[in-house]
Amino acid sequence: ARSRLPTLLNVEGAGQCIAVLTSGGDAQGMNAAIRAVVRMGIYAGARVFTVWEGYQGLVDGGDNIKEVRWEDMSGIIQLGGTVIGSARCEDFKSRKGRLTAAKNMVTLGITNLIVIGGDGSLTGANLFRQEWQELLEELVETGAVTEKMAKENNHLNIVGMVGSIDNDFCGTDMTIGADSALHRIFEAVDAITTTASRHELKCLVIFCVLFVFFQFCCLCCLNQIVGNFQIFTEKWFDCMEFCASLNSHQRTFVLEGMGRHCGYLALVTGLGVGADYVRNSGRRLCMIIVAEGAQDVAGNPVTANDIKELVKTKLHHDARVTMLGHVQRGGVPSAFDRILSCRMGAEAALAVLDAKPDTAPCVICLDGNKVTKRPLVECVNRTLAVKEATKAKDFEKVVELRGRTFRSNIEIFKVLKEVEPPASSQCDISGNCKSGHTLAVINIGAPAGGMSTAVRAFVRFSLYQGHRVFGIRDGINGLFDDKVEQLGWLHVDAWAWAGGSKLGTTRTLPSKDMQKVAEKLSKHGIQGLLVIGGFENCDRIKQSASSATRRVFVVECMGGYCGYLATMSALASGADAAYIFEEKLTLRDLKNNIEHLIDKMKGSVRRGLILRYERSFVFLRYLDRLAQFSF
Numbered sequence: 006a007r008s009r010l011p012t013l014l015n016v017e018g019a020g021q022c023i024a025v026l027t028s029g030g031d032a033q034g035m036n037a038a039i040r041a042v043v044r045m046g047i048y049a050g051a052r053v054f055t056v057w058e059g060y061q062g063l064v065d066g067g068d069n070i071k072e073v074r075w076e077d078m079s080g081i082i083q084l085g086g087t088v089i090g091s092a093r094c095e096d097f098k099s100r101k102g103r104l105t106a107a108k109n110m111v112t113l114g115i116t117n118l119i120v121i122g123g124d125g126s127l128t129g130a131n132l133f134r135q136e137w138q139e140l141l142e143e144l145v146e147t148g149a150v151t152e153k154m155a156k157e158n159n160h161l162n163i164v165g166m167v168g169s170i171d172n173d174f175c176g177t178d179m180t181i182g183a184d185s186a187l188h189r190i191f192e193a194v195d196a197i198t199t200t201a202s203r204h205e206l207k208c209l210v211i212f213c214v215l216f217v218f219f220q221f222c223c224l225c226c227l228n229q230i231v232g233n234f235q236i237f238t239e240k241w242f243d244c245m246e247f248c249a250s251l252n253s254h255q256r257t258f259v260l261e262g263m264g265r266h267c268g269y270l271a272l273v274t275g276l277g278v279g280a281d282y283v284r285n286s287g288r289r290l291c292m293i294i295v296a297e298g299a300q301d302v303a304g305n306p307v308t309a310n311d312i313k314e315l316v317k318t319k320l321h322h323d324a325r326v327t328m329l330g331h332v333q334r335g336g337v338p339s340a341f342d343r344i345l346s347c348r349m350g351a352e353a354a355l356a357v358l359d360a361k362p363d364t365a366p367c368v369i370c371l372d373g374n375k376v377t378k379r380p381l382v383e384c385v386n387r388t389l390a391v392k393e394a395t396k397a398k399d400f401e402k403v404v405e406l407r408g409r410t411f412r413s414n415i416e417i418f419k420v421l422k423e424v425e426p427p428a429s430s431q432c433d434i435s436g437n438c439k440s441g442h443t444l445a446v447i448n449i450g451a452p453a454g455g456m457s458t459a460v461r462a463f464v465r466f467s468l469y470q471g472h473r474v475f476g477i478r479d480g481i482n483g484l485f486d487d488k489v490e491q492l493g494w495l496h497v498d499a500w501a502w503a504g505g506s507k508l509g510t511t512r513t514l515p516s517k518d519m520q521k522v523a524e525k526l527s528k529h530g531i532q533g534l535l536v537i538g539g540f541e542n543c544d545r546i547k548q549s550a551s552s553a554t555r556r557v558f559v560v561e562c563m564g565g566y567c568g569y570l571a572t573m574s575a576l577a578s579g580a581d582a583a584y585i586f587e588e589k590l591t592l593r594d595l596k597n598n599i600e601h602l603i604d605k606m607k608g609s610v611r612r613g614l615i616l617r618y619e620r621s622f623v624f625l626r627y628l629d630r631l632a633q634f635s636f
């Protein structure tokens with residue numbers, strides 16, 4: 006099997022020991038990262054140890070540092086939290102604690118340490134590495150370790166991964182756990198909006214009341230907040246009065262989320278749920294999302310209960326508080342977090358084994374969609390600089406330090422959230438523009454989640470930049486029937502959270518009628534066309550019921566001629582094999598896979614999982630026979 010991964014693995018782990026620990030607050034996806042470290046480490050030939058209860062385990066030693074086998078990592082990828090425990094450890098903050106930790110590591114021959122935690126944990130790891138030589142000298146002097154042992158372990162390699170639901174670490178676009186936390190918040194927002202607004206038109210107002218990002222994240226009148234909380238509340242009430250003036254039967258939900266002093270969770274929630282007004286009459290639901298670190302510009306905390314009281318006393322609205330609390334840390338990790346953790350964990354194991362004495366400690370980061378290594382010290386320093394800039398209320402600097410993606414999220418949010426086109430917009434609310442181009446958007450193929458969200462973003466951004474936008478209903482057939490309508494700002498109001506395709510879509514391909522397509526585009530004066538869609542792009546999973554007996558599940562996924570869904574699902578679910586169209590398998594490969602499953606089933610693991618992509622050359626019937634034959 007190893008020969009199938011030549012590009013992935015050119016490091017040699019034989020003779021090396023790796024320890025992995027989780028530290029600080031736990032986050033969904035940590036288990037997937039531990040599993041990936043362990044398995045990639047073993048695969049490379051290294052011995053891998055898990056350290057229980059974070060740095061405390063390293064200091065306490067003994068059973069807290071356990072060598073693990075490949076199969077010990079079975080069945081943990083889908084679990085939230087961390088199976089090896091996490092802790093905050095005062096002992097490790099002292100040199101004495103780190104000296105004991107070094108002794109425990111040297112005794113086991115561990116010179117590669119992978120830390121999954123927040124900036125505090127990674128700072129501690131860096132300090133540990135800097136002190137390593139001195140710690141060894143002291144251990145030799147006191148006779149705690151021999152000179153030979155010290156010589157054999159004279160260098161410590163450190164690699165970090167950031168596990169944090171807050172996404173507050175500079176250098177990576179996403180931290181492990183942030184996406185799952187977003188899922189929990191979205192589920193809560195969806196649950197509240199559906200119960201409270203059944204059969205009713207909604208006025209969904211999301212106030213992302215953030216410590217550092219008032220001016221970016223708050224809807225309505227909160228864009229230019231200066232002064233103190235009093236000023237903030239006056240402006241806020243202007244806005245609420247406006248909303249109330251539309252209809253007095255209003256209920257306000259105040260939802261407090263986590264995120265500490267980082268606005269990411271609240272900001273992206275604002276983006277994803279499409280906070281907005283609907284101007285029609287009808288009963289309205291107002292929702293206010295408060296980040297846990299929310300403060301006014303004078304530094305006074307703004308809590309969910311403060312806001313509730315203000316809503317009640319000043320606006321006489323019914324107001325309810327929902328504290329999301331640890332719900333956000335809980336539950337299963339999202340597919341994104343599992344895949345991210347697998348990729349990061351594997352990279353971390355390779356990076357630590359590949360490190361030379363002069364290699365600087367690194368953090369495994371996500372840059373766009375690419376997993377990369379960045380210098381740990383630089384990332385930690387930037388993260389600390391954010392804290393300083395936050396204290397100094399230098400918000401522009403905070404945003405700059407948080408990075409490109411954060412800034413782009415803010416900018417997109419600022420435009421999309423508006424009730425009507427921002428003052429700087431080149432088009433009016435109905436979509437009439439003084440100049441600019443004429444653009445159109447069409448959905449083609451199977452409906453898929455996110456299509457309408459993308460249309461909404463396209464329409465509003467185009468209008469903002471001064472371009473007229475047409476929506477083409479019902480795909481290519483709609484274009485032929487002239488179902489082409491001009492879209493204004495409010496047309497796409499509630500489309501952010503709509504499933505499927507609000508524009509309507511059909512599977513007709515324009516291949517034979519290109520001439521007609523061109524005529525229609527020309528007739529409507531369309532100069533630019535955005536096509537959103539594709540074929541076979543929704544997944545279908547067939548899975549048998551679970552059972553206590555040993556059983557191999559064969560799951561079939563869709564995906565056209567692209568094995569993406571099967572490969573990603575295999576990564577996220579920890580499958581034993583994935584058969585895809587792009588990879589031509591031999592009978593020998595199949596036989597190896599089956600033998601692997603048989604071996605696995607001989608132990609304590611009772612479940613096997615094979616993902617077969619619908620157009621794979623491996624037939625379901627064949628797999629079924631093989632599986633029955635073998636088990």
Ligand code: ATP
Nearest residue numbers: 029030060093094097098122123124125126128129
């Ligand atoms: P989270 O983001 O969840 O708070 P974190 O890693 O930032 O995670 P901290 O409580 O700051 O959480 O750190 C976790 C542990 O890392 C500490 O309890 C301590 O053991 C170790 N640690 C943190 N900072 C240092 C430091 N400067 N020196 C040595 N060890 C440290």
